[in-house]
Amino acid sequence: MNWILIFVTLQVLHFLGTWRLYQKAGRKSWETALPIYSLWVMLKITGRPRWWIVLFFIPIICVVLYGVLWVDFIRCFGKRSSKDTFLVIITLGFYIYYINYLPRTKFTGVEERKETALSSLLFAVVFASFVHTYLIQPFTIPTPSMERTLLVGDFMFVSKFHYGLRIPLTPIGFPFTHNTIPIIGIRSYIDRIRLPYKRLPALTPIRPGDIVVFNFPTDSTQNAPDRKDHYIKRCIALPGDTLEIISGELQVNGQPEALPKNAEKQYSYIVQTKEIRLNEDFLKNYLGIKDIKLIEGDESGDRGALYEIMLTDEYAKILSELDNVTSIEKHLFSKEFTEPGIFPENSTWNRDFYGPLYVPKKGDIIKLSENNISQYRDIITRYEGHTLKESEGEFFIDNRSMQEYVIEQNYYFMMGDNRHNSLDSRYWGFVPQDHIVGKPIFTWLSIDWDRDHPLNIFKWKLRQERIITLTNENSRIKTSYLPYVLTSLGIYFVYSFIKERRKKKKNTSSD
Incomplete structure (x- = not known):
């Protein structure tokens, strides 16, 4: 119902701000009131390809394209100065209202477009936004929780389609930002407008031992799951598994953990x-x-x-x-030691003696009790959106007395390879399926800086052996493809140089 209200409101705003301009462009004023069709007409007025209409319904990408369309539209009415462009962008399109009700406004036609640096930049922004949002996103390893497998200063590309592309939950946001705009520090997205959770089919399921990028579940600064801070850990237990740590050694379903060869636990x-x-x-x-x-x-x-x-x-x-x-x-904690901040909150566990703990899966029917409610409280309220009240051993979910709860999505248990220096699921619990981002596939750069001097820009060096390396789970030895990349680039530039020389020589001969 909220989506219908938002959609109708936006269409009414569009009608009120453009109906006279449509008339002056030779169209009917009622065309501005029709959803989707009004956008198709605007594309026709501005001379843009009508197939662009599909792009306006792609989350994040649509933000850039609406800005382009606003600028194109006002230019059709003689508003072609840098000031006009700035005003229509900074007012989020409401500058069109001023033009719409200005008596002397005239339709001057579609501006002749030439290939400019600005148009090339806009194309690059749209293309890069698509890749960044829907295919591959760059990430940096900021903490040592995955050392020695991943190092602080590793710059990685993460595939968003391996585990199934998650359609952005917050479709309106500033391109190339996550949750805040750098320097300014303000929120970079509109939290009130959200899409329902949808995920495309996966190329591969999450397997035990996979390194996974996900949104930090208990991030208290952001509400939307896809805008929470990014974490990277190793998945050590799948939905339906039971894990236990005994003297620092992890067991899953009663068996010692089986890690890929590239894992180096610390x-x-x-x-x-x-x-x-x-x-x-x-x-x-x-x-x-x-x-x-x-x-x-x-x-x-x-x-x-x-x-x-x-x-x-x-x-x-x-x-x-x-x-x-x-x-x-x-250095192992004793079994009798209760570590502060361990999950769940009423446990007597620690990092080296933990569990046994069951990882819930979709469809599980959980019988609630005072002993296990701390284990499932976040699942019921934070991750699956219900209200929970407790009174004298009785549980009220969405104001209904319930002693059982049906799990609505899969959950995972994540741990860092730096087992004694990692903030992971042992401290904040399960990772919901809708928080999964993707799979690291490629390290394109690695910088080793002096951690004792984090602000000294001269205290760093390149880890050449890690530059342009693929994630290889079958070996600790990383094969760098940097020589092949440099050779390919060299061949390309030599070929381009020779081709350009021949072209100039041919033109000179023709003259």
């Missing part, structure tokens, strides 16, 4: 040395060990030092063989 290790200093430059630059924290020790080096270091089991073994290391032990 844990917190306590390292005791004879002297104050490990060779931190060697650890950071040659072994890629970034998170090194001195717990005890002094600069004199008279006493041994105690470090907390994030390591894979493989690198922990390497460090244990150093002469300077006297002991190394994985």
